[in-house]
Amino acid sequence: MPGYTAPTRDVAFLLHEVLKVSESPVPGYGELDPETTGAILEEAGKLASEVLAPLNAVGDREGCRFENGVVRTPTGFAEAFQAVKDGGWNGLDLPEEFGGAGLPYLMGTAVGEFFVSSNMAFNMYQGLTHGAIAAILAHGSEGQKATYLPKMVSLDWTGTMNLTEPHCGTDLGLIRTKAEPQDDGSYLITGQKIFISAGEHDLAENIIHLVLAKAPGGGEGTRGISLFIVPKFLVNEDGSLGARNAVAAGKIEEKMGIHGNATCVMNYDGATGYLVGELHKGMRNMFTMMNEARLGVGLQGYAVAEAAYQASLAYAKDRQQGRAVPKPAAPESPADPLIVHPDIRRALMDQKSFVEGARALTLWGAELIDRAHRTGDAEAEAMISLLTPVIKGFQTDRGFDMAVVAQQIWGGHGYIEEQGMSQFVRDARIAMIYEGANGIQALDLVGRKLAADGGKPIMAFFEMVKGFIKENAGDEALARDFLEPLKRASKDLQAAAMFFMQHGMKDPSAALAGATDFLHLFGHTCLGLMWARMAKASTAALAAGAEDAGFHETKLATGRYYMARQLPATALHLARIESGSAPVMALAPEAF
Structure with missing residues (x-):
């Protein structure tokens, strides 16, 4: 089986030579000196390569087993999960008041790459928990935060997100899961959710489900949706675990991949739930x-x-x-x-x-x-x-x-x-x-994000690119190999955005037909900007007599490759966009 080595040098380059985190005024970034980040990256990389990566094939081969309503995770997952807990990795970028280390989200992201690369299916157990914590932090009451977050940060308890139902995925306004209000302020949650990653497993003593459901009085569609905490085991006032809640896994899905993660059908049969945030504001x-x-x-x-x-x-x-x-x-x-x-x-x-x-x-x-x-x-x-x-x-x-x-x-x-x-x-x-x-x-990008706040964000992106090119135009090598290709890509992106502005109102299909091409055009332009920034950093390092000159020379050669061989794809995507909707919509449904 393939091994894995965490790319710690490349991450350190981005943190300190491209983003220059320790010079940033963002609170907490001043503490991210090379010695501190280096120690974190080294330890995370060691855990990823020595503990998690060897279990990747095991999880794929064994998968999860569903036995009498209980999910058994693959061999070695429990021990690896304990190692992640012992290292406090889930709480790296979470608030200290709930047991986290309080470091910036940037560091959690950097470390997260290593864990995903080494074992994506395994990492999802804590990854979903991290997301659930974010929602409770942002919208939960003080009591909910005190009850759930310390145990979730420590991974004694894990978390999930429950959106999809058998008849609806993206169109969440169609969900049927009901929330019936009770006299004590709780709700009874009834319905079925599918495709719930880490919905049931044997790695933690409790699982905190975040569930979208419709409570009375909210109206049709997404306006009637609220968000609820539904724990697998109810939690007593003293924080101990109480009775088993009326939520259970009905089965685990047999999937194409990520076999080591339990993707569950979850049945809610009058389960006790607690409203998170405002009623009928669940989507937000x-x-x-x-x-x-x-x-x-x-x-x-x-x-x-x-x-x-x-x-x-x-x-x-x-x-x-x-x-x-x-x-x-x-x-x-x-x-x-x-x-x-x-x-x-x-x-x-x-x-x-x-x-x-x-x-x-x-x-x-x-x-x-x-x-x-x-x-x-x-x-x-x-x-x-x-x-x-x-x-x-x-x-x-x-x-x-x-x-x-x-x-x-x-x-x-x-x-x-x-x-x-x-x-x-x-x-x-x-x-x-x-x-x-x-x-x-792609539809969200073209239909909502481009026009957000009168188009100010996309115009700010264009100005950022323009400013970077102007600022560095004096470096001939950088200009030739990086800035000129970036300028061409940015012009393609601007032309595509202009096409949508000119045609989108009178022919919405013209924008929608080009949405995926626009997403890829934008993505290539973003990577072009990133490569130009990295090239600037490596050029400066070489000029300063960097000891690891080979690293920077390799970085520049790799960047030149992207600019010469990948970035020109923006012209192809623009041509597709400007062809409009006619070629896409030419056939009637019955002609397929």
Whole structure:
């Protein structure tokens, strides 16, 4: 099975040479000196490579077992979960008052990549808990925070999010789960939820479900939806566990991937629930959790691709097939290693340039979240709101593509289950679907985010790119290799946005038909900006006589590859967008 090594050097480069966190005025960032972040990254990387990664194949092979209403997780998961608990990793970026370490969200994101790359299915147990904590922190009462958060931060209890029902996924206004008010202020929750990740398991003593349901008086559609805490075991006033609540798993789904995570059908049969936040404001409250989850899923897109890339790189260096041209690279051997062949080199560079660019974009997104939450910066909040569907949709689409590319390098061996490459492909596939399928992310981007606040966020993005190009125009090498390609991509993005403004009102289908292309056009432009920023940092490091010059030279070469071979895709996406809706809608439904 493929091994995994956490890319600690690359993360440190982004933190300290690109984002320059210790120089940032964001509260808490001044404490993120290289020694502190280095120690955190090293320990997290060790846990990921030595404890979690060896269980990745075990979880895929064994899956979860459903026995008399109880879910048994794969061999070794309980011990690994205890190791995560003992290290306090779930609370790394959570408030100290509830038992967390209080570090910025940025550090939780950086560490989260390592855990996802090493074992995506396992990481979902604490990942969903982290999202549930965010919703309770933002909207729960003081009593709810005191009751649930310390145990959830410590992972004594885990959390879930319950949205989807058998008849509705994206269109949550159709949900049928009911909430009946009781005299004591609680509600009885009745209904069925499906596709609930970590809905039942044997890793924690309690599971805190966050459930969307309709209470009386809210009206039709999403206006009638409220958010409720529904614990697996009721909690007594002294914090001890009480009676079993009327919620149970009906079955676990047999899935294409993430076999190590229990994806459950959850049945609520008059279960006791407690309102979170205001009545009939459940969608707003749930989206606190959804937005964090979507950034986390965007991270999954490149994190699985990173693990697959490492495996394909090792194979390309070891596997001997064919001869290099114009002459053998290893004449003493019967064949040359795969990595000498230009097409294999292309496949590796596609992966490497995507993963490193996506890592930079995700960490920048996490920095924007910190800036918004820790300083009240409204512009940062608007920018990350704009970028969230791009990070989620583009990175999971391309992350899956890169997992397939990695598998392809292995050839026939990549198609054999025991080699582990197919697991990366199968696991990566779900990230394109859950937390809002990528088509929905594209529609959200085009239909809502572009026009938000009169278009100010997207105009701020354009100005940011323009300002960066102008600021660095004096560096000829940077201008030639990075700034000029970025300028062209930005112009394509502006032209696409202008097309939607000119045609969207009179022909909404024109915008909707181009939504996915716009999401990818925007994603490529974002990665172009990230590569330009990284190139600037590496150029400065080389000029200052950096000891690890090889790292920076490699970074520049990888960036040049992305700008030359990937970023021109923006022109293709623009051409598709400008073709309008006619080619897409030409056939009547009965003609298919």
